[in-house]
Amino acid sequence: xxxxxxxxxxxxxxxxxxxxxxxxxxxxxxxxxxxxxxxxxxxxxxxxxxxxxxxxxxxxxxxxxxxxxxxxxxxxxxxxxxxxxxxxxxxxxxxxxxxxxxxxxxxxxxxxxxxxxxxxxxxxxxxxxxxxxxxxxxxxxxxxxxxxxxxxxxxxxxxxxxxxxxxxxxxxxxxxxxxxxxxxxxxxxxxxxxxxxxxxxxxxxxxxxxxxxxxxxxxxxxxxxxxxxxxxxxxxxxxxxxxxxxxxxxxxxxxxxxxxxxxxxxxxxxxxxxxxxxxxxxxxxxxxxxxxxxxxxxxxxxxxxxxxxxxxxxxxxxxxxxxxxxxxxxxxxxxxxxxxxxxxxxxxxxxxxxxxxxxxxxxxxxxxxxxxxxxxxxxxxxxxxxxxxxxxxxxxxxxxxxxxxxxxxxxxxxxxxxx
Amino acid sequence: xxxxxxxxxxxxxxxxxxxxxxxxxxxxxxxxxxxxxxxxxxxxxxxxxxxxxxxxxxxxxxxxxxxxxxxxxxxxxxxxxxxxxxxxxxxxxxxxxxxxxxxxxxxxxxxxxxxxxxxxxxxxxxxxxxxxxxxxxxxxxxxxxxxxxxxxxxxxxxxxxxxxxxxxxxxxxxxxxxxxxxxxxxxxxxxxxxxxxxxxxxxxxxxxxxxxxxxxxxxxxxxxxxxxxxxxxxxxxxxxxxxxxxxxxxxxxxxxxxxxxxxxxxxxxxxxxxxxxxxxxxxxxxxxxxxxxxxxxxxxxxxxxxxxxxxxxxxxxxxxxxxxxxxxxxxxxxxxxxxxxxxxxxxxxxxxxxxxxxxxxxxxxxxxxxxxxxxxxxxxxxxxxxxxxxxxxxxxxxxxxxxxxxxxxxxxxxxxxxx
Numbered sequence: 001x002x003x004x005x006x007x008x009x010x011x012x013x014x015x016x017x018x019x020x021x022x023x024x025x026x027x028x029x030x031x032x033x034x035x036x037x038x039x040x041x042x043x044x045x046x047x048x049x050x051x052x053x054x055x056x057x058x059x060x061x062x063x064x065x066x067x068x069x070x071x072x073x074x075x076x077x078x079x080x081x082x083x084x085x086x087x088x089x090x091x092x093x094x095x096x097x098x099x100x101x102x103x104x105x106x107x108x109x110x111x112x113x114x115x116x117x118x119x120x121x122x123x124x125x126x127x128x129x130x131x132x133x134x135x136x137x138x139x140x141x142x143x144x145x146x147x148x149x150x151x152x153x154x155x156x157x158x159x160x161x162x163x164x165x166x167x168x169x170x171x172x173x174x175x176x177x178x179x180x181x182x183x184x185x186x187x188x189x190x191x192x193x194x195x196x197x198x199x200x201x202x203x204x205x206x207x208x209x210x211x212x213x214x215x216x217x218x219x220x221x222x223x224x225x226x227x228x229x230x231x232x233x234x235x236x237x238x239x240x241x242x243x244x245x246x247x248x249x250x251x252x253x254x255x256x257x258x259x260x261x262x263x264x265x266x267x268x269x270x271x272x273x274x275x276x277x278x279x280x281x282x283x284x285x286x287x288x289x290x291x292x293x294x295x296x297x298x299x300x301x302x303x304x305x306x307x308x309x310x311x312x313x314x315x316x317x318x319x320x321x322x323x324x325x326x327x328x329x330x331x332x333x334x335x336x337x338x339x340x341x342x343x344x345x346x347x348x349x350x351x352x353x354x355x356x357x358x359x360x361x362x363x364x365x366x367x368x369x370x371x372x373x374x375x376x377x378x379x380x381x382x383x384x385x386x387x388x389x390x391x392x393x394x395x396x397x398x399x400x401x402x403x404x405x406x407x408x409x410x411x412x413x414x415x416x417x418x419x
Numbered sequence: 420x421x422x423x424x425x426x427x428x429x430x431x432x433x434x435x436x437x438x439x440x441x442x443x444x445x446x447x448x449x450x451x452x453x454x455x456x457x458x459x460x461x462x463x464x465x466x467x468x469x470x471x472x473x474x475x476x477x478x479x480x481x482x483x484x485x486x487x488x489x490x491x492x493x494x495x496x497x498x499x500x501x502x503x504x505x506x507x508x509x510x511x512x513x514x515x516x517x518x519x520x521x522x523x524x525x526x527x528x529x530x531x532x533x534x535x536x537x538x539x540x541x542x543x544x545x546x547x548x549x550x551x552x553x554x555x556x557x558x559x560x561x562x563x564x565x566x567x568x569x570x571x572x573x574x575x576x577x578x579x580x581x582x583x584x585x586x587x588x589x590x591x592x593x594x595x596x597x598x599x600x601x602x603x604x605x606x607x608x609x610x611x612x613x614x615x616x617x618x619x620x621x622x623x624x625x626x627x628x629x630x631x632x633x634x635x636x637x638x639x640x641x642x643x644x645x646x647x648x649x650x651x652x653x654x655x656x657x658x659x660x661x662x663x664x665x666x667x668x669x670x671x672x673x674x675x676x677x678x679x680x681x682x683x684x685x686x687x688x689x690x691x692x693x694x695x696x697x698x699x700x701x702x703x704x705x706x707x708x709x710x711x712x713x714x715x716x717x718x719x720x721x722x723x724x725x726x727x728x729x730x731x732x733x734x735x736x737x738x739x740x741x742x743x744x745x746x747x748x749x750x751x752x753x754x755x756x757x758x759x760x761x762x763x764x765x766x767x768x769x770x771x772x773x774x775x776x777x778x779x780x781x782x783x784x785x786x787x788x789x790x791x792x793x794x795x796x797x798x799x800x801x802x803x804x805x806x807x808x809x810x811x812x813x814x815x816x817x818x819x820x821x822x823x824x825x826x827x828x829x830x831x832x833x834x835x836x837x838x
Contacts, residue, residue, distance in 0.1 A: 019461045021452035022635060022644065024443065033440035042438045043473065045466040054462065061480055216441065225441065281707075281728070287714025288700075288707030291728040295706025296816055298782055306734030308727050309700070309710040315725035315768065349734065363717055397715055 007177065009035060010044040010066040012058065014074035014083050015157065018047045027072045027155075027162050034166065039180025039229055050074065055086035059152075063090065067150050068177070073157030075140035077119040083154055084143070088127045091147055095125040101132065105139050133169045137161040144173065181230045183237035185245050188258040189222040190409045197222045200251050204244065211240045219398045220405035221264070224248060254416060257409070264408050265293045271415040272303040272352075279411070280349030281307035282320060282341040284332065284358040285375065290404040305349045310341065320344040331370065333358050335387050338376035342387075346380045353414075354380040355407045359390070361399045375403045379410045386410070426596065428454060429463040429485040431477065433493035433502050434576065437466045446491045446574075446581050453585065458599025458648055469493065474505035478571075482509065486569050487596070492576030494559035496538040502573055503562070507546045510566055514544040520551065524558050552588045556580040563592065600649045602656035604664050607677040608641040609828045616641045619670050623663065630659050638817045639824035640683070643667060673835060676828070683827050684712045690834040691722040691771075698830070699768030700726035701739060701760040703751065703777040704794065709823040724768045729760065739763040750789065752777050754806050757795035761806075765799045772833075773799035774826045778809075780818045794822045798829045805829070 011032070013025040025047055032042050043066065048058045055074075062069045074083030088095050102124035109116040123140055126132060133142030133153075138161040145152040153170060155162045189197060194217035201224075205213055210229040215222065226248075228240030249256050257267050272279060281290050281304075291307040294300055310316040313332050317324050322340045330336040338358050346354025359375025366372035371391070378387040388410065392402040430451070432444040444466055451461050462485065467477045474493075481488045493502030507514050521543035528535040542559055545551060552561030552573075557580040564571040572589060574581045608616060613636035620643075624632055629648040634641065645667075647659030668675050676686050691698060700709050700723075710726040713719055729735040732751050736743050741759045749755040757777050765773025778794025785791035790810070797806040807829065811821040 019451065019464060020633075021448045021455065022633065024445070024448065026443070029440045029443065032438065036440065043468060043470075044477070045438060047464040049462060051462075057484065058463070065476065214441065283707070283710075285714075286711070287719075287723070288702070288710030288726060288728065291702075291707030291730075292705070292711050292819075295704075295728075295730065295780075296819070298815060300706075301730060301784075304706070305731045306727065306729055306738060307707060308725065308738075309707065309714075310725055311710075311714065311720060312724045319725060319727075319767075348738075361714075365720075396717060400711070400715070 007040055007068055007179065008043045008066045009040055009068040009070070010046065010062060011042060011070045011072065012046045012048055012062060013072040013157075014048050014050065014055065016049040016051075016080070018073075019049055025072065027157070027159055030159070030163060031070060031072075031166065034171065035174070036227075037182045037184075038174055038178045039182055039231070040177070050080040050082055052082050052086055052089075055082055056089045059087055059090035063147070063150065068153070069151070070153045070155060072155050072162065075123070075142070075154060075156045077117070077123055077139065081122075081140075084125065084127065087143075087145065087152055087154060091127070091145065091152070093128040093145075096128050098124050098126055098132075101126065101141055104134075104141075108139055133165050135161055135165055136168065137164050142169070144170070179231075181232075181234040181237040183228045183234060183241045185226045185228075185241040185259060186261060187224040187226070187245060187248060187252075187256050188262075188264075189224065189252060189255050190220065190257055190264060190405060191255050191413075192222060192252070194222055197224070197252070197255075201248050204247055204251070206244060210237075211244060213244065219394055220402040254413060257412060263293075263297075264405060264412065266297050268408050268412050268415075269294070269297045269300055269303065271412060273299070275352075275415065277352035277415075278303050278305050278349070279353045279355065280305050280345045280351040281407075282345040282354065282356040283307065283309050284311060284316070284341070285361040286357045286400045286403050287311060289400050290355065290357060290407055293404055293408065305351050306345075308345060316341065320348070333360055333370055333374060333376065335376055335389065338378040338387050339380075339385050342378035342380035343385055352381065353411055354378075355411060356380075357403050357407050359392075359399070359403055361396045361403075363396060373399055375399065375406070377403065377407045377410055379407075379414060381414070386414075426459055426487055426598065427462045427485045428459055428487040428489070429465065429481060430461060430489045430491065431465045431467055431481060432491040432576075433467050433469065433474065435468045435470075435499070437492075438468055444491065446576070446578055449578070449582060450489060450491075450585065452603075453590065454593070455646070456601045456603075457593055457597045458601055458650070459596070469499040469501055471501050471505055471508075474501055475508045478506055478509035482566070482569065487572070488570070489572045489574060491574050491581065494542070494561070494573060494575045496536070496542055496558065500541075500559075503544065503546065506562075506564065506571055506573060510546070510564065510571070512547040512564075515547050517543050517545055517551075520545065520560055523553075523560075527558055552584050554580055554584055555587065556583050561588070563589075598650070600651070600653040600656040602647045602653060602660045604645045604647075604660040604678060605680060606643040606645070606664060606667060606671075606675050607681075607683075608643065608671060608674050609639065609676055609683060609824060610674050610832075611641060611671070613641055616643070616671070616674075620667055623666055623670070625663060629656075630663060632663065638813055639821040673832060676831060682716075683824060683831065685716050687827050687831050687834075688713070688716045688719055688722065690831060692718070694771075694834065696771035696834075697722050697724050697768070698772045698774065699724050699764045699770040700826075701764035701773065701775040702726065702728050703730060703735070703760070703775075704780040705776045705819045705822050706730060708819050709774065709776060709826055712823055712827065724770050725764075727764060735760065739767070752779055752789055752793060752795065754795055754808065757797040757806050758799075758804050761797035761799035762804055771800065772830055773797075774830060775799070776822050776826050778811075778818070778822055780815045780822075782815060792818055794818065794825070796822065796826045796829055798826075798833060800833070805833075 131144040143154040228237040230236035341356035342354040362372030550563040562573040647656040649655035760775035761773040775797040781791030
C-alpha cells in the first residue's frame with residue numbers, strides 16, 4: 001500500500017508478440033475500467049516477453065512494488081506459455097499436478113469430439129496454495145495466488161476467456177478489497193469545436209475530490225467523460241456525475257446528442273422511428289459513407305429507403321434530373337446543386353426527408369474559390385430545404401466523415417426542434 | 420547485454436492518462452518498428468504514471484535491467500511533466516539551466532506571436548552531461564544521456580514531435596549500435612481463410628535464423644508478414660524476404676493482391692485506371708460501404724461514376740427498373756435480383772463494369788432458407804454477368820465489410836485474368 005492507504009495495483013501483459021509492431025495489448029483497458037469502478041487505480045502496466053528468465057525477474061520486481069498484480073496471457077499449452085512457471089519461480093513455490101483439472105480439460109476436448117493433445121497436460125500443473133479460477137471459454141485455468149498479504153491474479157490472454165473469468169470469478173473476490181464506488185457518464189457532442197466546448201464549461205471543472213471531467217476530441221465529435229467516486233456508495237458516486245452532467249447539458253443544450261453511449265446515427269434512427277418518418281440520401285464526395293453509417297444501425301430498413309452516390313456530373317444530371325445548366329452555372333459543389341440533390345432524392349424516394357452532400361474531399365480538386373474541405377450539406381423536407389456551407393479540415397477520410405456527421409446532425413436538430 | 424550479446428532495449432511511456440481506459444500508447448509501435456530495422460528487439464515495455472516517486476523507482480529498475488532505455492512523454496512545461504526530473508534523480512545527476520535552450524523556446528513562441536508562458540522556463544533545465552535532441556515541432560527538447568555504458572533517450576509524447584526527433588536525431592546515433600539489418604515485406608491476401616492460407620504454405624515456415632513469417636487474420640483479409648535479418652547488409656536481409664515471398668506467391672497466386680501495403684480498393688483503382696475503365700455500383704445490405712471504400716482512393720472520380728443504395732424493395736424496382744415479379748418470386752436476396760442489379764446499374768451509368776450486393780447483414784431478418792450472412796455479389800460487364808453466393812460470419816458491420824471486400828475482389832480477379 002502507498003502512503004495514502006491506496007492499494008498499488010499493476011497489470012503485466014505477457015507475450016513476445018506484444019513487443020512487435022503488430023500487436024497491442026487491449027485487455028488492460030477493459031481490466032482498468034472494471035478495476036476503476038471499485039475505486040481503485042492502476043499504478044503501472046508492463047508488457048513482457050515470453051523469455052522465462054525475463055519473466056521471473058519481472059514478477060520479482062512486481063512483488064516488491066505492488067499489492068495486487070494481474071497478469072494477462074502465457075497460460076496456454078505451448079512451449080512459449082510460461083506465466084505459471086515464472087510466477088511459481090518468482091514466489092519460490094512448487095507447481096503441483098491437479099488430477100481434477102486434467103479431467104476438466106479432457107472433458108472439454110471430448111465435447112468437441114477431439115482427443116486432448118498431450119501438450120495440454122501442462123495446464124493441469126498449478127502453483128502450490130493457489131485458488132483455481134475456472135475457465136468457461138477455454139482450457140487454461142486462471143489462478144488467484146496470495147502471498148505476504150499481496151495477490152497475484154493470473155488471467156488467460158484471449159479476450160473472451162479473460163472477460164468471462166474476470167466477471168465471474170475475479171470481480172466477486174475483488175469486492176472485498178473495494179476502496180470505493182465509481183460512476184461513469186459520457187456526453188457526446190456534435191457541432192462544437194473542442195475549444196468552444198471547453199470555453200462554455202470551463203468553470204464547471206470539478207474542484208472537489210471524487211469528481212473528474214475529461215474532454216476528448218475526435219474529428220466531428222467531442223466527448224465529455226465524467227467520473228464520480230464515493231467511498232461509501234454507488235448512489236453517491238452516480239449523484240455526483242448526474243449533477244455535473246445536468247449543469248453541462250444546460251450549457252451545451254442541443255449540442256449534446258447522447259448521454260448513454262449511442263452513436264449519432266443511432267440517435268437519428270430512434271428519432272425517425274419514433275416519428276414513423278423515412279429518409280433518402282444523395283451523396284457526392286462522401287461516396288456512400290452517409291448511407292453506410294445509417295445502415296450500420298440494425299433495423300434501419302424501417303426508415304432508410306434508398307440513396308444515390310452521384311459521383312460524376314452526368315450522374316447528378318441523369319440520376320437526379322438536375323439541369324445541366326444549373327451544374328454548369330454554379331458548379332457541382334454549390335449551394336444550388338446541394339439543394340436540388342436533397343429535394344430530388346426526397347421526391348424520387350417519396351420519403352419524409354432527403355439529405356444531400358456535395359463537396360471537395362481532396363487531396364486534389366481544390367481551387368482558390370472552392371478549396372479542399374468545402375462541403376455543402378442539405379436537408380429537404382415536405383415544405384422546404386436548408387443548406388449549410390462547411391469548410392472542413394483534415395485528410396480525405398476525415399473530410400468525408402465530418403461531412404456525413406454534419407448531414408446526420410442537420411436532420412437530428414430538425415427533428416428535435418419539432419418536439 | 421544479455422548472454423547472447425544482444426543489447427537489452429526497453430521503452431517506458433510516461434503519463435497517468437495512459438493508465439486510464441481512454442488512452443493507449445501507440446508511439447511504442449512506431450519506435451519498435453524502427454528499432455527492429457536495426458536488428459534490435461524490444462525486451463520490455465512499461466507504462467508509468469506521472470507520480471515522481473513512482474517514476475524514479477521505475478527508472479532505477481530500468482537502469483539495472485536494460486542497456487538502452489527510451490522514454491516517451493513527460494517533457495512538457497506543466498507540473499505533471501516529470502520525466503526529466505525523475506531521470507536526473509534516478510541517475511543522481513543535477514538539472515542544469517541552459518540559457519540557449521530558453522532562447523530557442525522563446526524564439527518559437529515569438530514566431531507564433533505569443534510571449535512565452537513562464538511555466539516553459541522549466542524546459543530549459545537539462546540533465547548534467549546530457550546531449551540535447553532538438554525538437555523541430557515543439558518546445559520540449561529531447562535528451563540523450565549516457566551512463567555506465569548504458570543510454571537513456573528521452574523523447575516527447577506528441578507523435579509528430581517524437582517521430583521527427585527520432586528520425587532526425589536518434590536514428591543516426593543508433594546506427595553506431597546497429598546489430599544488423601532488417602527487411603520487412605507484407606503480402607495481403609483475399610479469398611482464402613486463415614487455415615487454408617496456413618495449410619498452403621505451412622512447409623514454408625522458415626527454420627533458418629534471420630527469417631520470420633507471421634500470419635495475421637482480419638475479417639475478409641489475411642496478411643503474411645515476412646521479416647528478414649542480416650548481420651552484415653540490408654541487401655542480404657531483403658534477399659531473404661524476397662526469396663520467401665516469391666515461394667509464397669507461387670503457392671497463393673492471384674489470392675495475393677498486394678506486396679506493397681496497398682488496400683484492395685487501391686489495387687482495384689489502379690487496374691481500372693490502367694484500362695481506362697469505369698465502374699458503377701448497386702448496393703443493398705452494404706448501404707453505401709462499397710462506394711465509400713471505392714471513393715476513399717484519391718482520384719477515384721476518374722473511374723467511379725455513380726452508385727445506388729437500393730435498400731427498400733421499392734427502390735430496387737423503381738431506381739433500377741427490376742421487375743416486381745422477379746423480386747416477389749425470388750426475394751430481394753437472390754441470385755436473380757443480384758444479377759439484375761449489376762446489369763441495370765451498368766446500363767444506367769454506361770460504365771464498363773457494374774458491381775452489386777444484396778444480402779442479409781443481420782442481426783434480424785434471417786430465415787432458415789436465407790440466414791443472416793447470406794450475401795449475393797454480382798459483377799456485370801459488356802458481355803456477361805457473374806454472381807457468387809456467399810455465407811459470411813460475423814456481426815452486422817463485419818458482414819457488410821466482407822460483402823464489400825468480395826465485390827471489390829470479384830472485379831479485381833476479372834481484370835487480372837484479362838491480362
